[in-house]
Amino acid sequence: MNDLALSLKILNNVINKEAKSNEEINKFAHDANNLGFVTRVVYGVLENKIYLDYMIRKLSSVRLKKIHDEVLIILEIGFYNIHFLNTKDYAIVNELVDLTKKVNFKSAGFVNGILRNFIRDEDEIAKIKESDDIKSLSIRYSLPEEITRYIYDNYGMDYTKNFLRYINTEPVLTIRVNNLKTNRKALKDLLEARGYDISEGTISENALRVANPAGLAATTEFKNGLFTIQQESSMKTIEVLDPKAGTKVLDLCAAPGTKTSYIGEYTNNEAAIIANDIIKEKLPLISENINRLGLTNIELTSFDANEFVSAYENAFDYVIVDAPCSGLGVMGRKPEIRYNRSIEDIRTLASLQRDILDQAIKYVKQGGILVYSTCTIGNLENQANLAYLKDKADLEIDMIDGKEYIEYANFLDETDGFFISRFKKK
Numbered sequence: 001m002n003d004l005a006l007s008l009k010i011l012n013n014v015i016n017k018e019a020k021s022n023e024e025i026n027k028f029a030h031d032a033n034n035l036g037f038v039t040r041v042v043y044g045v046l047e048n049k050i051y052l053d054y055m056i057r058k059l060s061s062v063r064l065k066k067i068h069d070e071v072l073i074i075l076e077i078g079f080y081n082i083h084f085l086n087t088k089d090y091a092i093v094n095e096l097v098d099l100t101k102k103v104n105f106k107s108a109g110f111v112n113g114i115l116r117n118f119i120r121d122e123d124e125i126a127k128i129k130e131s132d133d134i135k136s137l138s139i140r141y142s143l144p145e146e147i148t149r150y151i152y153d154n155y156g157m158d159y160t161k162n163f164l165r166y167i168n169t170e171p172v173l174t175i176r177v178n179n180l181k182t183n184r185k186a187l188k189d190l191l192e193a194r195g196y197d198i199s200e201g202t203i204s205e206n207a208l209r210v211a212n213p214a215g216l217a218a219t220t221e222f223k224n225g226l227f228t229i230q231q232e233s234s235m236k237t238i239e240v241l242d243p244k245a246g247t248k249v250l251d252l253c254a255a256p257g258t259k260t261s262y263i264g265e266y267t268n269n270e271a272a273i274i275a276n277d278i279i280k281e282k283l284p285l286i287s288e289n290i291n292r293l294g295l296t297n298i299e300l301t302s303f304d305a306n307e308f309v310s311a312y313e314n315a316f317d318y319v320i321v322d323a324p325c326s327g328l329g330v331m332g333r334k335p336e337i338r339y340n341r342s343i344e345d346i347r348t349l350a351s352l353q354r355d356i357l358d359q360a361i362k363y364v365k366q367g368g369i370l371v372y373s374t375c376t377i378g379n380l381e382n383q384a385n386l387a388y389l390k391d392k393a394d395l396e397i398d399m400i401d402g403k404e405y406i407e408y409a410n411f412l413d414e415t416d417g418f419f420i421s422r423f424k425k426k
Contacts, residue, residue, distance in 0.1 A: 143167070184208060194219065203236055230258045245271055252360055260275040278305060305356045308362065326345060
């Protein structure tokens, strides 16, 4: 399978079968002749799909919904290569036409004509002619219009433009040092000796930034549990929770377990931790990471977090609810999210978050701490739920560095968009 065919396979799984882009790239990495090219094409198409379709629509006599699923992806791959990778050689057209013949033979002439016409008239076809600024931004940065408008309504135009630009750039990758096994300087030295470009994080003292992360998870240092791949804003959540040794901690929505493992490291393996997730199939991955990092005293459970567990009532010194959310803050790393979210989804998630919080409050001891966090932006899931918690008679807000909450902006902080709040139970 050549790299264009592999890109098509991965993109079809992500776009039409709800697979995750990073997981698919990892799954098929060994089949690639040039993994860097495949990765660039996959993420490039996902990050620019709405704009690519906007251009295709100008040249297609067939409505996009009527085009064969894989044929449309082939066109998107072609337009991405021509417009973003500046591949003007007609050889790319011939390769994609041959690929079309394998998936839908009768569409080969259709694909050939559109791609050649695009090369001939690219400058004109690429122009976005929309009078509505939000619609124009939605097309240019390939974020659905209603989500673009939601961000604009919450934060204004400057934030929206900067946010959109950032999600289409290569995100900064950070790792969390496992202080049970090493320290930041020692790990930095080890990875630099392997040729990695390392700098210290700016949000967490346990963070290192890696400018060239290819192959990082295959290193001996990773396999031996010296670090975990985790964004700094996510690390900050546990630092805000600030759990102490000798206490009981509940991570109510734990998968994939990066925060759970940080609780274990943060408390030096001296806290009793319960990590729960509704999807039982995710627990082995959490267990694998716990073992790799040398963590103990962590119990894994699987129940629906919005249903009350009487045995947990008033049982925990610390409870963290890193709630299921729309994930708008992580779109830079997971571009497919942008095509799977609507405002109605966000409203539904905000309601679910409140249901989970209602149960979580019951699990906190008097004087204990509740942290509510999301990896998203926007008032519905963040400030509105903060206000919901502030209205609870048995809670009082616990300020974070003199503020009611922390909200990270991807383009300002070079990390995932994230919201963190902290409450004390009366």
